Each structure stands twice: as C-alpha cells, then as structure tokens.
Amino acid sequence: MTSDETPAIVLAGREWPIPRLAPKQNRIVVPALLELIPRILGARAQADAAGETGQISQLARTLDTAFYDRLGDVVFTALTRAEPGLTRTAFDDMAIDTLELLVAVRVIALQAGLLKQGAR
C-alpha cells in the first residue's frame, strides 16, 4: 500500500499506485479481465488436476502472445489512471517480469470494482 491507502503494484522493480479506476480505464480493463481471469483460474485448475505445482506449469497452460498482449493492455491502462503521461511504447520497453504482470491482475480487478468492498 502507498501512504494514502492506494494499493500499488510492482513492475520493473518499481511501485506503481493503482487508484480506483474510472470508466476511461475500465472500458478496456473490465472486458479484458472478464476474458483473462477465467483463463488464469482454468489453468490453475488444470495444473492442480494434473498434480503439477508451481507457477510455471500454470503459466505454460495460459500464456500465448494474445494472452500476454491482453495482459499488457490491462496493466498499462490501469497504470495510466495515476500516470496519464505514460506511453505504451515506454511501458512495452520496461523490464517487467511476467509474474509481476500476473500478480498485478488481482489489484487491478479490485480497483476496477469487479468485487464489492465487503467481498474483498
């Protein structure tokens, strides 16, 4: 959490605040999350069923170029809420770990208001 209780995500080794998103961001973030989250959960279930553990086995079931690009759309758009000057080119050039992107999904989903406060 940052000092004003705004949650943050870590990308390329730096903390980025993610305030509550507005329709300007959510029109991209919400439909993409509704697409991505079931795939992430499905991959986890498949890995569990196969008796495999660890994030790599889950990633292998999820990640393809389209998924990665969509994930990038979600995270980049969420970042622009607090950093409207950030360009996609600059974002695409950041040294971001794939796991950092995946971990960011939870925070972004909460800040998009996909879950009610009490349900968090």
Add this chain to the structure above:
Amino acid sequence: MTNDPTITIAGREWRIPPLAPRQNRVVLPGLMRLGKEPAERYETLLDIVFAALTRARPSITREEFEDWPIATWELVESIPVIAKQTGLLRSSFDKLRTRETLMVRQAHHEEKTLALSPSKGEAPDWDALIAQYVNFLPGTTPDYWEDALTAPRLDAMQKEWRKHPPLSLLVAGALGYRPRPRNADPLEELLRLFPNGKLRLN
C-alpha cells in the same frame, strides 16, 4: 423530500427520478442490448447510467463522468433501479417486456392503435408519442414533453383519454377521417379517393 430511489456511483448517492424521453431514448434500448459481448456490455452500462444521472443532474458532462472512480459493481447494481424508473419495464427487471398498459386503443376503433403501440420487447416510438401529445394538447411543445413525459404521467393521460377522448379524435371519428397512406399501393390510393368505386366526370 422526494421518494425517488437512489443509486451509488463513485461512492456517492444519486437520486433517480422517473425518467423522461430524453433519458429513455438511451436507457430502454440500452437495457435491451445488455447481455452481448463484455466490451459492448460495459459501454452500454456506462450509457445507461450516465443518461439516468442526467435526469436529476442535467449539467453532468460525459467527460467528467468518465473520470469518476466508478466501481464496476456500482454500475451493475444501479441497473434494476434505473430500469424501474423508466416506468416501462417490470420493476423486478425479470422480463424486459414493455407493459401491456402502454397499448393505447383508439376510442372508436378498438382494433386500431394510436401513436404508441409498442410490440413486446421494443422501445416506444418517442417521436410519435410526443407528436401525439403536442397534437392533443395545443400550447405544449415537443421540447416540453421531451423532459416531462414520464411513464406515470403517460399512463394517467392514456387512461383519461380512453374515458374522455381528445376533441380532435372525436371529430376525426365523427367525420370518418382516415389518414392518407404513405407509399401506399396505387390501387389503395384510388379506392381512398373514390370509395364508392365510381368515377364521376363533370
């Protein structure tokens, strides 16, 4: 103090009075469109909620609305309230069907309908409805009805007109007036001009 229900948007409560055609033109088709692709669904949610908010707060701009921290669940939870305030959908929002009471029967010809006779699942023809009101109530303007024709008022007027039809309707009925068909079949037009089938030459 009003009894209007409220919705919560961006953490703040907003009053939603019964909607008028200015909002219903956006809200009703939007409600009928919900349930398509997620991206389209989100846009539709925004359109519906923004239109509904402008009923009590006409000065809100779409640009500022798009920048509010609106939780997705706030948009979703506001839909049943907005649907109820259209006055044209069942309050339980279980069936997107227009109310039977909207069927306006002509006083003398039960089989014919006036301007408003939406088939189930279709939004009313607001332009035709407003034209009808302006026609029946001289001195009022289309712009007035655009913001004044709420569903309860519409319901009350239609009930009253069923009991006491407007003068123009009574006169039209007494004179046997039939509107000229548009783009009609030439034969139909001839029959309208010469109803007894006889062509008289002077």
